[in-house]
Amino acid sequence: MLDDFLVRAALAGLGVALAAGPLGCLVVWRRMAYFGDATAHAAMLGVALALAFDVSIFAGVLVVSMLMATLVSTLSGRGFAMDTLLGVLAHSAIAFGLVAVSFLSGVRIDLMAYLFGDILAVSKGDLAIIWGGAALVLALLAWRWQALLTATLNPDLAQASGLDPRREQLVLTVALALVVAVAIKVVGSLLIAALMIIPAATARPLARTPEGMALTAAGIGAVSALGGLQGSLWFDTPTGPSMVCIAALLFLVTLLLDGLRRDLAQRRAGRTSG
Amino acid sequence: MSPLVRLTGASASLGAQEVLSGVDLRIDRGEIVTIVGPNGSGKSTLMRVIIGAVPLRQGRLEHAPGLRIGYVPQKLHIDPTLPMTVRRFLSLPRRVSDAAAAEALTHAGGAGLAGRQMSDLSGGQFQRVLLARALLNRPDLLILDEATQGLDQPGSAAFYRLIEQLRTELGCGVLMVSHELHVVMAASDRVICLNHHVCCEGAPEHVASAPEYRALFGTGTQGALALYRHQHDHHHDEGCSHGDHDHAHDHDHDADAPKTHSHEAR
Ligand SMILES: Nc1ncnc2c1ncn2[C@@H]1O[C@H](COP(=O)(O)OP(=O)(O)OP(=O)(O)O)[C@@H](O)[C@H]1O
Ligand SMILES: [Mg+2]
Numbered sequence: 001m002l003d004d005f006l007v008r009a010a011l012a013g014l015g016v017a018l019a020a021g022p023l024g025c026l027v028v029w030r031r032m033a034y035f036g037d038a039t040a041h042a043a044m045l046g047v048a049l050a051l052a053f054d055v056s057i058f059a060g061v062l063v064v065s066m067l068m069a070t071l072v073s074t075l076s077g078r079g080f081a082m083d084t085l086l087g088v089l090a091h092s093a094i095a096f097g098l099v100a101v102s103f104l105s106g107v108r109i110d111l112m113a114y115l116f117g118d119i120l121a122v123s124k125g126d127l128a129i130i131w132g133g134a135a136l137v138l139a140l141l142a143w144r145w146q147a148l149l150t151a152t153l154n155p156d157l158a159q160a161s162g163l164d165p166r167r168e169q170l171v172l173t174v175a176l177a178l179v180v181a182v183a184i185k186v187v188g189s190l191l192i193a194a195l196m197i198i199p200a201a202t203a204r205p206l207a208r209t210p211e212g213m214a215l216t217a218a219g220i221g222a223v224s225a226l227g228g229l230q231g232s233l234w235f236d237t238p239t240g241p242s243m244v245c246i247a248a249l250l251f252l253v254t255l256l257l258d259g260l261r262r263d264l265a266q267r268r269a270g271r272t273s274g
Numbered sequence: 275m276s277p278l279v280r281l282t283g284a285s286a287s288l289g290a291q292e293v294l295s296g297v298d299l300r301i302d303r304g305e306i307v308t309i310v311g312p313n314g315s316g317k318s319t320l321m322r323v324i325i326g327a328v329p330l331r332q333g334r335l336e337h338a339p340g341l342r343i344g345y346v347p348q349k350l351h352i353d354p355t356l357p358m359t360v361r362r363f364l365s366l367p368r369r370v371s372d373a374a375a376a377e378a379l380t381h382a383g384g385a386g387l388a389g390r391q392m393s394d395l396s397g398g399q400f401q402r403v404l405l406a407r408a409l410l411n412r413p414d415l416l417i418l419d420e421a422t423q424g425l426d427q428p429g430s431a432a433f434y435r436l437i438e439q440l441r442t443e444l445g446c447g448v449l450m451v452s453h454e455l456h457v458v459m460a461a462s463d464r465v466i467c468l469n470h471h472v473c474c475e476g477a478p479e480h481v482a483s484a485p486e487y488r489a490l491f492g493t494g495t496q497g498a499l500a501l502y503r504h505q506h507d508h509h510h511d512e513g514c515s516h517g518d519h520d521h522a523h524d525h526d527h528d529a530d531a532p533k534t535h536s537h538e539a540r
Binding site: 028031146149152154156157159160161162163200204207208209213 | 322326359365368369
């Protein structure tokens with residue numbers, strides 16, 4: 001079964017989506033969307049270094065993403081003007097990555113594959129890494145969930161309960177770098193953040209509790225991954241971007257439905273009171 | 275008896291500004307201590323120092339081993355992207371049973387709110403939920419930063435009765451910040467007047483008569499205070515009668531003595 005490249009692609013997409021959904025919720029709640037972007041864009045630099053030093057892409061991306069995520073989370077604790085700084089960091093990382101790759105003479109690499117992903121070329125080894133990494137991320141989040149939520153809600157509440165908000169921030173940093181490292185093959189450096197943010201944003205109006213939102217986001221991510229794969233086959237479009245397109249469409253649909261629902265509820269309330 | 279919390283010579287800065295300097299503070303089990311002081315005098319910062327959220331630049335913070343703190347912050351902003359029911363909020367960070375959650379809500383005057391979204395609560399309801407959360411897990415020390423803000427009059431009165439009752443039932447210490455001076459005077463064992471340093475401290479009637487206190491709160495409060503003082507014995511003559519900052523150091527000389535204000539009272 002795993003010999004079929006489509007099956008491998010579907011499983012790879014599912015693995016990334018399941019981990020990216022819940023993590024994306026935390027990223028959204030903490031207003032760290034920019035943070036996801038910078039970390040994901042740093043992946044390009046990781047690719048260049050991995051090729052230069054002849055180590056696995058996964059390892060190169062993991063290390064550089066981790067460094068970037070740590071740098072950003074340290075700076076954000078210091079009260080820098082973050083949006084500007086992150087704009088600088090995110091884009092320089094990707095620019096330096098692309099320039100570094102061009103220096104690697106001899107290796108003809110397909111840049112597009114790293115920028116937008118190449119899910120149809122996922123090997124069995126890649127699949128093992130993707131599912132291993134995703135499982136690790138989910139285990140980490142499940143283990144720290146209560147503490148992560150409390151620290152997200154308010155760092156002082158966490159501190160008063162004997163938790164260390166900085167430690168939870170570190171857990172998040174590690175999880176983020178892991179997701180970026182496993183997702184680069186699937187959606188590529190430019191769209192990883194989209195796979196975290198869009199399902200989470202889509203899940204928001206559908207959920208009443210944080211857990212509900214995390215599970216819904218995972219589900220929406222999974223549907224987007226499979227739908228995007230199917231769509232890319234039908235219309236012969238690039239797979240990674242197709243997945244993000246499906247997620248964006250789902251976002252639009254829930255947004256409209258939620259607006260409609262509110263409108264109806266308001267009218268009904270108006271009728272009973274008036 | 276070892277104190278729940280002891281601060282010694284604590285100084286702390288936020289940004290470039292020194293917010294607290296040389297603060298000594300001790301809270302024992304079963305006592306109600308209230309911090310009063312003008313806006314921006316460092317009251318909330320002092321609370322955050324005590325829970326360990328603001329690092330000390332100088333001095334020492336000691337907690338009793340295994341100290342459990344129930345904390346009500348002055349402000350709590352919940353991001354609109356985070357869905358959160360009251361019931362779920364009460365289970366952070368430790369899961370509690372439905373029965374315990376309902377009991378805490380009832381205690382805090384928020385019965386029936388469990389199923390609501392936090393973002394849909396009124397200011398007073400929100401405050402009651404915060405208080406309910408602080409009561410869970412049998413805290414040794416309640417830290418309440420203007421916990422009665424937004425409560426209606428009966429709610430506020432019930433709140434102070436509840437604090438009194440909890441102190442008796444749980445034997446917990448209570449440290450609170452309040453601007454409701456007349457209530458504070460009646461509800462506290464000990465009052466600390468803070469303006470970046472400890473201006474004066476002691477039993478309520480003692481603090482109310484201190485010139486530092488009057489200098490900070492002006493004559494507008496004297497009606498309520500005069501009324502209060504007429505109903506109580508008072509000893510003006512100790513401690514805070516100096517007109518300048520020196521008296522803060524006066525307290526340092528007898529490191530254990532200032533706290534005797536409250537012990538005397540019992
Ligand atoms: N995060 C912060 N960064 C920098 N300065 C701060 C910060 N929080 C508070 N401050 C400053 O520290 C001082 C003390 O603030 P704090 O919140 O402790 O006052 P407060 O006594 O609780 O006032 P209020 O009665 O208004 O609640 C103020 O001058 C305030 O401007
Ligand atoms: Mg305050």
